[in-house]
Amino acid sequence: MAEATLPSTRALDPEATAARRRYVAGRVLVYGVLSVFALLYAIPLLVVVFNSFRDLPEIAHNGLINFPHSFSWDAWGQAWSSYCVGGGCNGIRQNFINSVELTIPATIISTAIGALNGYVLSKWKFPGSEIVFTCMLLGVFMPGQVALMPWAFILGKLHLSNSIAGLILIHCVQGISFTTLFCRNFYVNIPDDLIKAARIDGAGFWRIFWRIILPLSPPILIVTVIWQFTGIWNEFLYGVIFTSGSQQPITAALVALGTGGVNVRVYNVSSAAVLIGALPPLLVYFLGGKYFVRGLTQGAIK
Amino acid sequence: MASLSVHNLYKNFGLVEVLKGIDLEARQGEFIALVGPSGCGKSTLLAMIAGLETVTTGEIWIGDRMVNSVPPKDRDIAMVFQSYALYPTMTVKQNMLFGMEARGVPKPQQEEAIRRVANLLQIEMLLKRKPGQLSGGQRQRVAMGRALVRDPQLFLFDEPLSNLDAKLRVEMRTEIKKLHNRVGKTTIYVTHDQVEAMTLASRIAVMHQGQVQQFDEPQAVYDRPANMFVAGFMGSPSMNFIPAQLVEDGGTTAVTVRAAAGGTAKLALHNGAGSRAAGKDVILGVRPEHLFRYHSDLKAQKPGLATLSAPVELVEPTGAETMAVMRVGDIEIVGRFDPDGAPRMGENITLGVDMAHACLFEPTTQRLI
Numbered sequence: 001m002a003e004a005t006l007p008s009t010r011a012l013d014p015e016a017t018a019a020r021r022r023y024v025a026g027r028v029l030v031y032g033v034l035s036v037f038a039l040l041y042a043i044p045l046l047v048v049v050f051n052s053f054r055d056l057p058e059i060a061h062n063g064l065i066n067f068p069h070s071f072s073w074d075a076w077g078q079a080w081s082s083y084c085v086g087g088g089c090n091g092i093r094q095n096f097i098n099s100v101e102l103t104i105p106a107t108i109i110s111t112a113i114g115a116l117n118g119y120v121l122s123k124w125k126f127p128g129s130e131i132v133f134t135c136m137l138l139g140v141f142m143p144g145q146v147a148l149m150p151w152a153f154i155l156g157k158l159h160l161s162n163s164i165a166g167l168i169l170i171h172c173v174q175g176i177s178f179t180t181l182f183c184r185n186f187y188v189n190i191p192d193d194l195i196k197a198a199r200i201d202g203a204g205f206w207r208i209f210w211r212i213i214l215p216l217s218p219p220i221l222i223v224t225v226i227w228q229f230t231g232i233w234n235e236f237l238y239g240v241i242f243t244s245g246s247q248q249p250i251t252a253a254l255v256a257l258g259t260g261g262v263n264v265r266v267y268n269v270s271s272a273a274v275l276i277g278a279l280p281p282l283l284v285y286f287l288g289g290k291y292f293v294r295g296l297t298q299g300a301i302k
Numbered sequence: 303m304a305s306l307s308v309h310n311l312y313k314n315f316g317l318v319e320v321l322k323g324i325d326l327e328a329r330q331g332e333f334i335a336l337v338g339p340s341g342c343g344k345s346t347l348l349a350m351i352a353g354l355e356t357v358t359t360g361e362i363w364i365g366d367r368m369v370n371s372v373p374p375k376d377r378d379i380a381m382v383f384q385s386y387a388l389y390p391t392m393t394v395k396q397n398m399l400f401g402m403e404a405r406g407v408p409k410p411q412q413e414e415a416i417r418r419v420a421n422l423l424q425i426e427m428l429l430k431r432k433p434g435q436l437s438g439g440q441r442q443r444v445a446m447g448r449a450l451v452r453d454p455q456l457f458l459f460d461e462p463l464s465n466l467d468a469k470l471r472v473e474m475r476t477e478i479k480k481l482h483n484r485v486g487k488t489t490i491y492v493t494h495d496q497v498e499a500m501t502l503a504s505r506i507a508v509m510h511q512g513q514v515q516q517f518d519e520p521q522a523v524y525d526r527p528a529n530m531f532v533a534g535f536m537g538s539p540s541m542n543f544i545p546a547q548l549v550e551d552g553g554t555t556a557v558t559v560r561a562a563a564g565g566t567a568k569l570a571l572h573n574g575a576g577s578r579a580a581g582k583d584v585i586l587g588v589r590p591e592h593l594f595r596y597h598s599d600l601k602a603q604k605p606g607l608a609t610l611s612a613p614v615e616l617v618e619p620t621g622a623e624t625m626a627v628m629r630v631g632d633i634e635i636v637g638r639f640d641p642d643g644a645p646r647m648g649e650n651i652t653l654g655v656d657m658a659h660a661c662l663f664e665p666t667t668q669r670l671i
Contacts, residue, residue: 193387196354201401201448202375211400215391 052076052271059267075268079276083257083269092273094246095253099233100280102164102249106171107228113172114179114224119213121180122187123195124205133184139177144237147174155242162243170242171232178231179224186220187213222291230281250277305330305488306351306456311360313346313512320346322512324360328505333482333489335503337496339535342509344492345460351490352458353377364456375404380449381458384465386441388433394444395429398451405452415451422484423447439470446481457489463498475501496536500524508532525659530585530668533661539590539625542635545665546586548579557586557662560631561611567630572606572658584671587661590625593637595645596654606658614645628653 050068051059058070081091121133151170152161160166190213198208233251240252248256254277257270285292306328313321321343328334336344349355351362353374362369369377380401389397395416402412420426423443433441442462449457462478463471479502482489493499499506500520507517508531516528527533533541546557546569554570561567569586594600596609612628612635619625624644626637628651637645637653645651662671 191385191387193383193385194389196349196352196374197381197383197387197448198389198400198404199354200352200374200377200379200381201452202404203400204375204404207404212389212391 048271048274051267052275054268056266056268064267075266075272076276079257079269079273083266083273092250092253092257092276095248095250096276098164098243098247099250099277102167102171103229103232103280106168106175106232107225109168110172110175110179110228111221111224113176114181115183115214115217115221116209117176117180118183118185118187119209121184123190123192123208123213133180136177136180139174140181142177144174144235148237148241151238151242162247164243164247166242167238167249170238171228171235175228175231178227182220182224182227183217186217190216219291219294222288226284226288226292229284233281305332305365306334306490307361307363308347308351309361309363311347311350311362312358313343313350313355314358320512321350321358324512324514326507326514326517328488328490331486331488333491333502333504335499335506336490336492336509337494337499337506337535338509338515339494343512344494344509347509348381348458348460348490348492351456352379352381378455379458380452380454380456381460382445382449382462384461386433386445386465388441388444388448390433393430393432394425394436394447397433397444398448401448401452415453419447419450422450422481438466439474442466442474443477446478450485455488457487459489459491459493461492461494463493464495478502496538500536506536508535510535526670527587527661528670530587530663533587533663533670537589539636539638541587541589541661542593543663544586544588544630544633544635546584546662548582548584550580555580556608557584559586559610567610569608569610569655569657569660571662572660583665585663585665585668587663588635588655589659590636590638592656592659593635593639594654594656595639595643596652600654604654604656604658606656606660607654608657610653610655611650612653614647614649614651617645617647619644626651 047065050066051064052075053071053073054068055070055072055074058068062069079091080096081093082089083091117136121129147170155161155166155169158166158169160169194212195208198212203211235249236251236255239249240255243249243252254270254273257273306326308324308326311321311324311326312319324343324347326334326347336347338344346355350357351364353369353372357370364377364379388394389400392400398416398419399412402415407415416429420429423446425440425443425447428436428440428444433444436444442465445462459478463474466474475498478491482502491499491502503520505518506520506523508515508523510531516523516532518528523532524536527536527541530543534543544559546559549556549558549568551568551570556568556570558566558568594604594607596607601607610630612630614626614628615634616627617624618627619641621641624639624641626639626645627634628637628645629635639645663669664671
């Protein structure tokens with residue numbers, strides 16, 4: 001008898017229903033506020049996306065911030081291959097290619113060096129290795145502007161001014177602090193016994209690296225690659241200072257496009273170009289973001 | 303020819319002296335246990351034998367070769383780690399192959415070695431699994447397998463059983479002993495567990511504060527401990543140490559101890575014929591199993607029996623035997639009794655002390671007299 005009536009009494013319990021109502025109201029408030037802020041945050045991106053598909057006259061007529069009343073891919077095509085930037089009228093294609101040719105090698109090289117550094121600084125410590133590591137860490141906190149003059153000097157000496165190779169060199173060196181930090185902190189958590197066992201097994205420095213350390217590394221390598229890729233792709237200062245014209249990476253070219261000397265502002269082409277420039281890092285995030293978060297928190301929670 | 307010998311070995315980490323003149327020798331096929339409390343230097347010694355730590359001064363010989371500056375891979379050793387140190391990304395088989403690949407052993411020989419060891423340790427069905435998919439006992443087995451495939455001259459074990467639960471530890475202990483009997487390789491085995499050392503070793507080196515306190519066969523270490531540290535470390539519960547004084551007693555020597563009621567009790571030494579200085583302070587060491595409830599029949603069985611009465615302060619039954627804490631003078635002693643006829647709390651028991659097995663120690667040097 002008592003069991004049978006239990007559900008109905010519970011449903012009618014005034015305190016329980018009140019609590020339930022408060023809970024729902026709370027949720028609505030939370031999600032409402034979150035939605036408003038999400039929208040605010042998304043508006044600039046939406047404006048750019050909309051404008052990239054609008055005709056220029058339509059933008060002029062309806063204003064920059066508005067829903068599209070026309071739709072065309074023209075701006076994307078122009079931005080990619082025919083719009084006049086700086087000297088030539090080949091769009092930003094060459095600059096995009098420059099950025100790819102710059103970012104991929106620089107990412108791979110700096111990650112590889114970082115992994116090797118991390119391996120040495122965690123598993124083959126030598127007298128003074130902690131000092132070396134501390135010095136490398138300083139690079140993490142050093143603003144890029146500080147290094148502008150030295151780099152100008154070095155690139156000049158090496159005859160690498162205004163070249164992709166010069167930028168690759170800069171990003172490899174500048175990136176090593178981060179990649180070394182990431183990898184070293186990850187490798188420190190790999191038990192030393194593994195290395196000892198491998199040494200007794202007859203493996204040397206490189207065999208241990210290839211066969212034991214690297215197979216354990218994907219979580220941290222993904223973090224490092226994403227970090228380096230987005231950092232180098234989005235980097236602007238070195239690109240705009242040390243290269244010009246057809247050698248410029250896309251970030252520098254986008255600025256040139258905005259200040260092209262033409263009086264008419266081509267909002268739709270600019271928007272499309274910005275989006276083209278933003279796509280690769282976004283893509284990398286979508287593909288690897290899950291691992292990125294996981295990798296960064298590894299060791300912190302375990 | 304000795305399989306391993308260590309001469310006058312020292313190790314410093316900065317200003318800290320970890321090993322202070324270690325001498326050790328393992329004959330061919332011997333099972334040597336290095337036992338001692340945490341921080342006694344036993345693991346450091348093993349790491350130095352393996353070549354994972356450098357030698358400060360002294361010599362390490364493996365076979366007829368001085369190996370002080372020989373890298374670990376060229377010492378012809380294999381090691382089993384406390385953490386097992388299995389390569390996590392490789393399968394069991396790859397783990398076992400790793401060492402042979404690094405040494406360039408020909409493929410057919412590799413396969414043959416894997417088959418032999420997998421069969422020996424009965425891990426054939428685990429070969430394709432990764433270490434993460436194995437239980438503690440299986441990992442332990444694989445770690446031993448990895449050491450065995452290489453057929454080295456010397457096996458090193460670094461506390462291999464301390465990560466296992468109590469039941470499995472006893473099982474694996476037996477397996478290691480069987481394995482050693484079958485394989486017959488010289489083995490150096492580090493442990494902090496004196497029972498492991500006693501059961502496995504052909505000789506035990508008891509270490510404390512960077513020195514070998516005693517290096518002898520297990521029973522000798524147990525029966526005639528070289529000093530109070532060894533006496534207290536080997537055996538559980540520990541040996542009882544009772545302050546006493548040597549006295550002359552009608553041609554034989556005895557010791558007097560302070561009894562419970564403030565008086566003294568006199569215990570005749572079993573082989574105490576003369577020659578010892580009367581009046582000298584000593585420490586009497588008696589193992590818990592050498593204390594009995596006294597009755598007249600016992601005297602006939604145990605010729606060295608002396609009696610002592612003591613109040614029982616605490617009784618701890620463990621099932622197979624019952625431990626009793628009793629008071630002698632101002633110290634507590636522990637006795638190990640058969641559950642039938644064990645002392646009861648509050649009882650004033652008359653103890654038979656088997657003086658034939660008792661040890662006497664010099665109070666200042668703590669050495670066996």
